[in-house]
Amino acid sequence: MGLFKTVDVGGGLSDFWAYIRQPRPHRWASWGVAITLPLVIFYGFSQQLIPYEKPETKIIYFENWAADRSADEIRAEWVARAKETTRRNAEKRAEYQRLADMMGVEYDSAEADEVTRETLGEEAAAAARQKKPVAAQRSTIAERAARGPQSQVAN
Template sequence: MVSRFNVKSGASDLWEYIREPRPYRWTFLFMSFALTFGLLWSFMQESVFVPPDKPRVVFISTFAEGRSDEEIRRTNLENQKRKEAREAELAKLREKKVDAYKALGRATGVDVDSMAAQAKVDNAREAAAAEARQKELYQASRTVGDKPE
């Protein structure tokens, strides 16, 4: 089965067939290339640009239509309470995580108190640098806005 599909023998057979002296062989070869190239070229020249579909906007509202200002305030307060409860729960979880790492550090003989103090200093330094950068950017934006035109 493999010997029937030998690429080398197939290519040599094609080359021998092309080399045989036949009338109009170069004409037919040129015409086949020209026809193939002409068809491909004609398809490549056609370009059709379809305009994009208009966007379909669907508004979804989870609020009742025609709510009063008092209802809006009440839902805002409820949402704020839920947010604060979530943040408090996350803070408790973070504290538990820190305590667990401190317990692990103490169990392995690491001085976690000095590491915590150093981390506190580093965090304060980073916060001060960020605040100074914010002030600098604010002052730069103020001076740019104050320039006369």
């Protein structure tokens, strides 16, 4: 532990610099090899280890409506998409309502339900938010352990 208490970085750097500055035969060739060899290896790894292929550009043309459709047909398609979105939202709200009921949390969706009734009509809105029965929850390990060994066979 006493070896690393006083680290002399400056002395190490000055010794390295003194060694570098001494004229030695083949000094520049050694430096060239020492620098070039790792660069060539890193370049080779970067090119060959994980090759990169530039993705090809693909243009796909498709037509999802007729070019000669009327403004009424366009509006009818918009209305149909809006009704489908409203129906899906009503189903989601019903799921959230069931979750809130299970957890005992207040969840008021009266405004959104009114919009659903206006958009889809009373029957469709009722069908979208129809309550499905909540599945019976399984008891936890702690509850089964508290009831005793006779109830563990049933669950």
